[in-house]
Amino acid sequence: MPELPEVRTVCRYLNKAVKNKKIKNIYINLPKIIKNIDHNKFKEIVKGKKILKIFNVGKWIVFDIDNDYKILVHLRLEGKFRNILKGQNPKHDHIIFNFEDKTNLYFNDSRQFGTFHLLKGDYLNQKPLSLLGKEAQNTDVNWLHQKLSKKRIPIKTSLLDQKILVGLGNIYVNEVLWIEKIEPETPSNQITIKQLKKILKTSYEIMEKSYKLGGSTIDSYVALNSKEGLFQNFLNVHTKKDLPCSRCKEKILKKWVGGRGTYYCFKCQK
Template sequence: MPELPEVRVVRQELNKYVKNKIITDVHVFRDSFIKEIKPEEFKKAIVGETIIEITNYGKFLVFHLTNGKIILSHLRMEGKYNFFDPAKTRFYHDYVIFELDGNTNLHYNDTRMFGTFHLRNVNNYLTIEPLSKLAKIPAETDLNTFYDKLSKSKKAIKTLLLDQTFVVGLGNIYVDEVLFATKIHPQTLANKINKKQAKMLLETATDILDRSTELGGSSINSYTSLNKKKGSFQNFLQVHTKVNQPCPRCKNKIIKIKVNGRGTYYCPVCQREQ
């Protein structure tokens, strides 16, 4: 599942290929990908518009079109984009194809079919769902507010950090890495985290997310960015996926547990329960 660094990399790659392209036609092969409106309405709203740029808001890709139109695209489990020059016909599991000028096209492929598209406009996309529900990325999160919310919660810190209405951008891979780097046990109750640790969590999360973005994200499981390009941050993971391997700090074995149903890797020596 792509997390924030991976979505940022997809955004960068999309900008290289489709920025300033005109959408000349759209084919939707499975209606359920288009949320709230009919595929015909989606198509009618965007055909003829130019893609000004692609940004991201948390894990949503935000396509800014002329006429103030916005497409929100969420990749969920397995969504992927492939760009073709010259344009190619549909492949298996391609569910939305954007025909672009210059005989090129952008295929949205999704083997698990959990991805979503929402049509918005520049005036409302931040103030209505789904984006209005999202918190901020760690780099933009105010420490005092963050610490205040931690001290009022009795949830496990890992569970809270995965909650995108609490802080945006940490999925299962990066939460494990951030908790290892800050020496915090994943099941520590949020209200036991002190302010110094809260500060470290935000700073470390920012560093790890930025470093992974620079390295093209983590290609574990099936993640590739655009046109099947792989990232390399998986080579720098310290604990995630490393069950029974020696801890990079103390050489004790990394163990795997479940926290709120999510596979969780940590060092029982470096990350003691508080």
């Protein structure tokens, strides 16, 4: 499910669904999801706290709860929140919040890759958030250029690295490189400042567009319960193998770059 626009969308609807609710109980069906603290301790601390607000830092979802504590959730590939029972596979409901008003919030993850952390105090300067890079619109192009100047790995791999930029995932990186006509395997240190400037701008624009699209085409029920409608419609290369490039009509190719499926137009992207 999640790249930055999806995570932001989930946060928006989580605020609608559970903000200001008091956690009466929490059920942890799969303890290994809780990463940095014993799950019984986690439960003990979280129980009775009120959810003040929910926001994102990169692809991490931050639940701000009473007394300086933050719950960090990463959805990874399949994690999702639901506030209803309908349509779920209860087998994959690993964490269940039960609120004082008798409503529930379910964390469901069929692949069990998603993670929870509980942090106290200065959460931005603790792992895992302390490791993160910057969002595209806050990134100084000279800083980025310097950062990439010693890297020979493919530009696509660098753009996916959350220690450099946060938010881009495989889908949007494929799209950004297609828009900017950059070959995905170009060594990072060969990308010019001018190109980096455009990469940052395009990354920001594509994620804004996706966020707004997500916001306008789904309601809260869907946002919390499905990944429908977020991606489709405006993708140019991702999953378009063998289809004609919408710019030059050449066949879109697929290859592996850094272990990830990479779609590109060999004619446009040099």
